Amino acid sequence: MSRHTADVVVIGAGILGAAAAHYLSRAGQRVVVFDRGAPNREGSGTTAGNLHIQAIHPSRPGQEVPADNGRFLPLQVAVSDMWESVELELEASVELRRHGGFMIAETPHEYAELRAKQAMEAAAGLPTELLDGDAARAALPLLSRTVVGATWCALDGYANPLKITPAYLASARRHGAQIHGYTPVTGIAATRSGWRVTAGGDTYDAPAVINVAGPWIAQVARLAGIRLRMTPVAIQMHVTPRMPETMRHLVQHIGEGMSVKQVTAGNVLIGGGWPALRLDLDGRSVASVRSAGGNLALAARVLPFLSGVRLLRVWAGPLAATPDELPVIGEVPGAPGFFVAGGTYAFTLAPLWGETLCRLVAGESPRVQVSDLGPDRLLIDTQSDELDLVANQERALEGAVRDSVQQGSTRRKEQA
Amino acid sequence: MSDRDVLIVGGGPAGLSAALSAAQGGLRVALVDEHTELGGQYFKRRHPAVVARHGDFRPAGTRLVTAVRQAGVDCLTGHLVWGVADDGATLLVAGPDGAPHALRARFTVLATGAHERVLPFPGWQLPGVVTAGLALHLATIDRVPVGRRVLLAGTGPFLLPVACALLEVGVRVVGVAEANHPYRLGRHAAASLRYPARLRELAGYLATLVRHRVPVWQDTYVLSASGPDRLRQVTLGGRHAGTVEADVLCVGHGFRPNVELARLLGCETRPDPVVGEPVPVADVVGRTSRPDVYVVGEAAGIAGVHAARARGQAAALDILARTGRAVPPARQRRVHARVRRLARFAALTEALFPPPLHLLDGIPDDTEVCRCEQVSAGEIRATAGLAHNGLNATKGFTRAGMGLCQGRECGTAVACLTRAANPHAPAEAFTARMPVRPVPVTALGVPPRHAAGADRGRPAGGGTPGGEVVR
CATH class of the missing domain: 3.50.50.60 (FAD/NAD(P)-binding domain)
Structure with missing residues (x-):
C-alpha cells in the first residue's frame, strides 16, 4: 500500500466526473479520478445523448413525483451556451448537433400543458415557439395527424455520449489528471485536513472529494458515513440501423416518455425513459421487451415512418434518481470538502455541473444559483427510523418500476 | 403456445436430429428456422432446377428433412427467433412478413449453429x-x-x-x-x-x-x-x-458457436480457452445451467456434422426420458458414447487447427477491422491502449462491432486487438442484447404503417425515408 496526495479525488468517471476533472485540472488542481470499471460504461455511456434545452416533460414512465421543470430552466439556459463551445474547449469532435427540437402534444390537455410550458420558457428568457398541429406538421412533415401541437426550441440538440466523456477525460489527462479505471473506492475517512480515500489498495489524502458515482452515489457516500436518499433505476434505449438523413430534429412528447432523433452516423435513437426489466449493478441491466414494444409503438404513432424501420438493438443502463426528481449538487452539510452531484438530466447539465463543482471546491460562487439543490434535502438521519422507511421505499420503487409498463399501456388505451 | 413439449431453434443437422427423435418418441415438437428451407448450412437444399440438372445435394439431408416432416414436427420456416420475452422463457419470433409471434414449450433446444470466423x-x-x-x-x-x-x-x-x-x-x-x-x-x-x-x-x-x-x-x-x-x-x-x-x-x-440466444436465456457460459469467447456450459446431452434449455450441435461447440446429429439425438432422448417415455438405457448409452467419442475428435481437430490469432499482432494500423462501421486496427489499438478501456469501452468509443452485424464478423478480432493493447483489462465479451438480428419493429407489435394510417386518416405526408444504409 502506498500513500498519495491530491487536491481533489473524483469518484466516478462518468460524464460528471469527467467534466469536473476537466474543469478542476485546467484550473491547476491535482485531480485523481477513480472508477469501479471502465469510464463511461454505465449511465453516461448508455444514455440517449439529448441536449434538453426546452423545458423537460415532467414525468418519465413510472415516475411517481413529477419534476418541477421550471426549476431546471435557468440551468438549461446556462448550459446551452456551454455546449456551444464544448468542442472548441475540448479540442475534440463530440458529434454535437444543435438542429433544434419539438415537444409534441396529442390531446387538448397536453396542448394546454405546452402552452403553459411555453409561457414559463418565455419568462425564463428561453426562446421557444408554440405551434398548432398543422404548423408543427408544416415544420416537420414526418409528424402524424395525431399531433395537435408542439413547442419548438432551436437550441435542443445532441452530443454523442460515447464521445463527450472520453473527450473530457482526455482534456483532464492533458492537464495532469490521473484516471484509474477498474479501481473501486473501498474506503473514505475524514482526516484532520480533509479526506483519506482508499482505492486499489492505495490511500489518497485530499482536502476535497467529489462523489459523482451515478447509480452508486449512495453506496459511495455510505463509505464516508453519509446516507443519501437516492435510488438507482434502469431505463432503456432503442436504435435502428443507419439510414439516410431523414430527420434533423429531436422530437419529444409532453405527456409520455418519448424522445426520437437521428444521430450523426444515421441511426435513429428512440428512447423516453421506459423502465428496463432488471437493474443489474454488477453486470449489464436487462432490457424489457414490453417497454421496447410500448416505446416503439408510441414513437411510430407520432412519427409514422418509424413503423417501417428495423430495430438494430435495445440496451439498458442505470441512472440515479432523487425522490423529488431534481438534480443534486453541493457540499454535504457536516462533511466539509465532501461534494456530491447527480440526478436525472445529468447529461444535458454536465458542462454546468463540471464547472459548478470546480467553483464550489475553490470556494467560489457558481454561474447559476444552486444552493437549493444541495444534498441536505437528501440526507437521512442515521439516528432515526427513517432508514427502515427508506428501505421500504426502495422496495416499493422496485415494484413501481415493474408496474409502470402496465400503467403506461393502460394510459394509452384510455387515450385511444 | 405451451401445448408443445419441445421447441427447437434451428433446422440444421442437430435440430433436425433432435426433432426427429423427439417426435418419434411421441413428443409434440415445433422446429423454427429463419430460412425458408430446412437443412441448415450443412444440409442446405438445392433449387429444384439445380436438382433436375445435377441431382440432389447430400441426399442424407433430404431424407432427414422428409422424415422430420413425416414425423409430424410442426416446422416454422422463415421465422427468426430474435429474443426472449420479459418472462425469461418465451421466445420472440418474427414471421416472414415481420409479424410478431411468441413461442414457448416445456423444453427449448437451441441448435443455432455457428458463424464463420x-x-x-x-x-x-x-x-x-x-x-x-x-x-x-x-x-x-x-x-x-x-x-x-x-x-x-x-x-x-x-x-x-x-x-x-x-x-x-x-x-x-x-x-x-x-x-x-x-x-x-x-x-x-x-x-x-x-x-x-x-x-x-x-x-x-x-x-x-x-x-x-x-x-x-x-x-x-x-x-x-x-x-x-x-x-x-x-x-x-x-x-x-x-x-x-x-x-x-x-x-x-474456423467457426464459432452462435450463442446469442443461449446468453439471452441466461444459460451459463465459459470463455473458450483459445479465443476467450463465451461458449455455453452443457453436458453430454446438451443440458445447460437452465433445466428447461438444451444446446446442441455447433452452438454447443464446434465438432462437425456427425457430432451435431449425435448431440441432437442425445438431447431428444434425455427429454423423452425426463417426460416419462421409455428410452432403452442401452440406446442412450450408445448415443452418449458417440457424442463423447466425436467430442474427443473435435478436441483433436481444435488442437491441430488453432485460429492463428497471433497474426492480428502483425496487421498494420490502417487495416479495416469492423467493416460495418469502418473502424481500423489502429483506432481500436489506440482506444484500448488507454489502460482503462476494455472490450466494451473500446467498442463504445470506436463503434467497432456496433454496425449491422453487431460484431458477429469482427468480434474475435476486436477482442484480440483490445487484449493485446491492454492486457490488464478484464476478460469481457460483447454484451448479449436483443434483437439477435435486426428485425422490423412490427415484430415487437408496432402496427404496420398502412394499419396505422387507416386508423388515423391519411398517413403523414412529406419526407419518405429511404432504406437503410447497407455496406
Whole structure:
C-alpha cells in the first residue's frame, strides 16, 4: 500500500466526473479520478445523448413525483451556451448537433400543458415557439395527424455520449489528471485536513472529494458515513440501423416518455425513459421487451415512418434518481470538502455541473444559483427510523418500476 | 403456445436430429428456422432446377428433412427467433412478413449453429475476397464457380472440402494456404488413427487435391490482398511466402458457436480457452445451467456434422426420458458414447487447427477491422491502449462491432486487438442484447404503417425515408 496526495479525488468517471476533472485540472488542481470499471460504461455511456434545452416533460414512465421543470430552466439556459463551445474547449469532435427540437402534444390537455410550458420558457428568457398541429406538421412533415401541437426550441440538440466523456477525460489527462479505471473506492475517512480515500489498495489524502458515482452515489457516500436518499433505476434505449438523413430534429412528447432523433452516423435513437426489466449493478441491466414494444409503438404513432424501420438493438443502463426528481449538487452539510452531484438530466447539465463543482471546491460562487439543490434535502438521519422507511421505499420503487409498463399501456388505451 | 413439449431453434443437422427423435418418441415438437428451407448450412437444399440438372445435394439431408416432416414436427420456416420475452422463457419470433409471434414449450433446444470466423488482413474488404462458406454454397447449391483462379487460405479441415467443391465446378484452385501445420506424422496424427472414418474423409479430399495438382501450403498465411478495384494479387507470409495471382480469395479461420440466444436465456457460459469467447456450459446431452434449455450441435461447440446429429439425438432422448417415455438405457448409452467419442475428435481437430490469432499482432494500423462501421486496427489499438478501456469501452468509443452485424464478423478480432493493447483489462465479451438480428419493429407489435394510417386518416405526408444504409 502506498500513500498519495491530491487536491481533489473524483469518484466516478462518468460524464460528471469527467467534466469536473476537466474543469478542476485546467484550473491547476491535482485531480485523481477513480472508477469501479471502465469510464463511461454505465449511465453516461448508455444514455440517449439529448441536449434538453426546452423545458423537460415532467414525468418519465413510472415516475411517481413529477419534476418541477421550471426549476431546471435557468440551468438549461446556462448550459446551452456551454455546449456551444464544448468542442472548441475540448479540442475534440463530440458529434454535437444543435438542429433544434419539438415537444409534441396529442390531446387538448397536453396542448394546454405546452402552452403553459411555453409561457414559463418565455419568462425564463428561453426562446421557444408554440405551434398548432398543422404548423408543427408544416415544420416537420414526418409528424402524424395525431399531433395537435408542439413547442419548438432551436437550441435542443445532441452530443454523442460515447464521445463527450472520453473527450473530457482526455482534456483532464492533458492537464495532469490521473484516471484509474477498474479501481473501486473501498474506503473514505475524514482526516484532520480533509479526506483519506482508499482505492486499489492505495490511500489518497485530499482536502476535497467529489462523489459523482451515478447509480452508486449512495453506496459511495455510505463509505464516508453519509446516507443519501437516492435510488438507482434502469431505463432503456432503442436504435435502428443507419439510414439516410431523414430527420434533423429531436422530437419529444409532453405527456409520455418519448424522445426520437437521428444521430450523426444515421441511426435513429428512440428512447423516453421506459423502465428496463432488471437493474443489474454488477453486470449489464436487462432490457424489457414490453417497454421496447410500448416505446416503439408510441414513437411510430407520432412519427409514422418509424413503423417501417428495423430495430438494430435495445440496451439498458442505470441512472440515479432523487425522490423529488431534481438534480443534486453541493457540499454535504457536516462533511466539509465532501461534494456530491447527480440526478436525472445529468447529461444535458454536465458542462454546468463540471464547472459548478470546480467553483464550489475553490470556494467560489457558481454561474447559476444552486444552493437549493444541495444534498441536505437528501440526507437521512442515521439516528432515526427513517432508514427502515427508506428501505421500504426502495422496495416499493422496485415494484413501481415493474408496474409502470402496465400503467403506461393502460394510459394509452384510455387515450385511444 | 405451451401445448408443445419441445421447441427447437434451428433446422440444421442437430435440430433436425433432435426433432426427429423427439417426435418419434411421441413428443409434440415445433422446429423454427429463419430460412425458408430446412437443412441448415450443412444440409442446405438445392433449387429444384439445380436438382433436375445435377441431382440432389447430400441426399442424407433430404431424407432427414422428409422424415422430420413425416414425423409430424410442426416446422416454422422463415421465422427468426430474435429474443426472449420479459418472462425469461418465451421466445420472440418474427414471421416472414415481420409479424410478431411468441413461442414457448416445456423444453427449448437451441441448435443455432455457428458463424464463420474470419480474421482481418489488409485488403480483406476488397471485392473478390469471400468466406470459404460462401464459395462452398455457390459451388454446391447453385453450381456456380466463385471465380476463375481461386486461392483458399486460413485454417481448418473445412478448407479441403471447399477446395474440392470448387474443382468440381471447374475452378482453377491455385493453392490452399493453411496457417497451421496439421498434415504430418506426429502425436496428433497417431491419435487420429482412432477415427478411421474421419481420416478416410480427409484422405479423400487430399487425394483429390493431389490429383488436380493443388498445392497445400502449410505454415502459410495471408499477409495482404491487393488489386486496383478488386482482388488481383495475394501476398503470403510464412513458409511459402510469396505472391499469388488470383481473382478470388476464400478465407476461413474456423467457426464459432452462435450463442446469442443461449446468453439471452441466461444459460451459463465459459470463455473458450483459445479465443476467450463465451461458449455455453452443457453436458453430454446438451443440458445447460437452465433445466428447461438444451444446446446442441455447433452452438454447443464446434465438432462437425456427425457430432451435431449425435448431440441432437442425445438431447431428444434425455427429454423423452425426463417426460416419462421409455428410452432403452442401452440406446442412450450408445448415443452418449458417440457424442463423447466425436467430442474427443473435435478436441483433436481444435488442437491441430488453432485460429492463428497471433497474426492480428502483425496487421498494420490502417487495416479495416469492423467493416460495418469502418473502424481500423489502429483506432481500436489506440482506444484500448488507454489502460482503462476494455472490450466494451473500446467498442463504445470506436463503434467497432456496433454496425449491422453487431460484431458477429469482427468480434474475435476486436477482442484480440483490445487484449493485446491492454492486457490488464478484464476478460469481457460483447454484451448479449436483443434483437439477435435486426428485425422490423412490427415484430415487437408496432402496427404496420398502412394499419396505422387507416386508423388515423391519411398517413403523414412529406419526407419518405429511404432504406437503410447497407455496406
